[in-house]
Amino acid sequence: MTAAATAPASRSSGLVALLRAQPIFGPLAALLLACVFFATQTDRFLTGSNFSLVLQQVMVVGTLAIGQTLIILTGGIDLSNGMIMALSSVLTTGLIANSGWNPAAAVLLGLAVCAAIGFINGWLSTAIGLPPFIVTLGIYNITWALVRNYTTATITDVPDSLLFFGNTFSVGSTQITYGSVLMLALFVVGWFVLGSTRAGRAVYAVGDNPEAARLAGIKTKWVLNAVYTVAALSYGVAGLLLVARTGVGDPQAGQSGNLDSITAVVLGGTSLLGGRGQIMGTLVGALIVGVFRNGLQLMGIGSTYQVLITGVLVIVAVSVDYLSHRAK
């Protein structure tokens, strides 16, 4: 009803308009500003090897956040993702180390179990109509118990083949981790699927207005089940990256994976209400957290303050997003 209907988007000037048209610019600008800031504070920041380190540090949470983005775009949330990741890592390493499985078979089974748990998340949300928050909270606890039931000891006897994604290759003088390349590749796949396929459109439509999506002919339950299942596969991959990075299968891992991944998604400008956001924003969001932790570390600021600043960042980022979308 407002007269904005007749106003060409290009004419509404200023930063607000730019943020609305290209929401990824906000997080990207924040990331660049952070980089500029840290570059002026310490000369160890602006080096290829340091950037490679940041990438390697965010590859696990970044991969977790891919699935979380898909789910949040549908208007849901996943509290269980860190636990599914932990299960993937201990199950895969345990099958190889304790039960003598072939590594490839163990990886496939680990991923399949993750997918199954993801499907259960989706099914409980769609078939019974429970809120995803409750379902995934329950699955978080159940999966935690499954992990502890399987092993309470860290699995250290990990074959080299599982450590591949922790290895590096050289570009010039910079060492790059294969795992971070895998994460970037998965983001590109996610970006393509969400932006250019029918399935991606369905995700946005269901997130924006599930009833309208159903009445537009989209099989909404099917879409949600698929999203939770695919998301859990990304958690399974995150589990494998965790093993590659740490060299062990750790039953204590992943307990804050849910909140860390949500932080990345939110910093990337995706709305928790569903239907609005971009997966590349999540990558930028994960990098923002990574750059701040790394930069503050280099400046000699302790981890307590790193966490504190992450908290401030989330609130500032969401405030900016909120204010730019509130037409007044």
Add this chain to the structure above:
Amino acid sequence: MATATSATPGKVLLEMKGIGKSFPGVKALQGVSLTVREGQVHALLGENGAGKSTLIKILSGAYSRDEGEILFEGRPVAIRGPEDAQALGISTIYQEFNLAKDLTVAENIFLGQLPRKGLRVDWEAARQRARALLGRLGSSISPDAVVSTLAVAQQQLVEIAKALNRKTRILIMDEPSAVLGEGDLEHLFQVVRSLQAQGIGIVYISHRMREIFELADEVTILKDGRYVATKQVAGTTMDELVRLMIGRDLKDAYPPRQAQPGEVVLEVKNLRRAKLVHDVSFQVRAGEIVGFAGITGSGRTEVVRALFGADPHHGELTVSGTPYRASSPTEAIRRGIALVNEDRKAHGLFLKLDVTVNTTISALKGLCRLGVISRARENALVQKMIQDLRIKTPDARFLVLNMSGGNQQKVILARWLSLAPKVLIMDEPTRGIDVGAKSEIYAIMNELTARGVGIIMISSELPEVLGMSDRVMVMREGTIVGQLQRSEASEEAIMKFAVGGEAGRGAATDSTAARR
């Protein structure tokens, strides 16, 4: 026509002078004036996007004005927020009601100010006062009824009672009739007249000319955010108002129809839905518009939702001669049936997504190769739709949220036309849409039927039913109670069926209860 009481103009309550308001990149209002008197119904008229909503939002404190002044009883006032408006006695009833659906009628009326006896709520007093307030509106809704169980018309009365309780002196009603069926309308008119008699000044927004001539004393016309004119209703004509509003004559509100019905495209036999629809049977032919009339809650929406597979039901359906099971909207679409919903915001649009996504969402299968969307084909389709339907949008990436009602409705139409449906169901196709966009939608309907599409049109506006339908089905209490050919249909004939021969108007309003 003009029976409104325009005899003695009351004391001036409110004057808005030279009001201006800008949003980033657009002037929503410029130099708009409005004067409201005690006991006067002042209609606000204009197409969507003319600035009516912005003006009343300024008056109710939802927006702040950039320019101009507001005088209340001659004194300049600042309305900085809804509290200020309330303190002055200005209440607004928006189209989307502001009711707590899970609370009772009494709780809603006294929300935040329930009468107390010591520390405890005095429920008996609350009930009595609620009953008295509703009684003033000629309604006998129980104060203990939970709002969500009430019909829309009754919820509206609760909203009005709430406003009365707040000692309202100016009541703004934003398209109060848009949510009502023909039967409930008469009661709304009575309510408005009685409020008027109590000295309340009423700002009445409506797209429907008939209401303005029946109710209003004065009418102010806005166009493109500017003040056009204020007219005494008794001294103007519908043609003049339309001309002022859209800046041209609107000779053909309903374009002439030359239907040439072909073979049966949809056959419905013994359609049933528990408690809502009983044994409904009818046919739709290619190139035909079948109108569905009836009061709100008579089961029309329920019938078409069942046909579209949106709700569980029983019955035998056939599309172009082959059996059709309406198991889901997906299946309906596959068989060439499309539904333009009654509530486009809740059930149709993806408001935060753009024109392109909204247009092609149901037709993507045909635009994809291996699940990957062909941008070229998608863009071509969207551009064609924007041109064919004359959708006003800066570009195909514009968010639907920021479009006017008429253009939003065209986007929904574009979505279904992309599929070339055999049967197009339109539930209240022009609700909340301005006159100009309305006639464009009628023209589209005619074009579609000329191409052999069968259309089912539900409408609560009788002139629309009469103007567009080749045949009219009248529903009451979940069944088809009458069928009229275009030649024999009239408002009287339809209403007689719709409210039942023996039952009066009162019974009609009551029977709409508890259906939603």
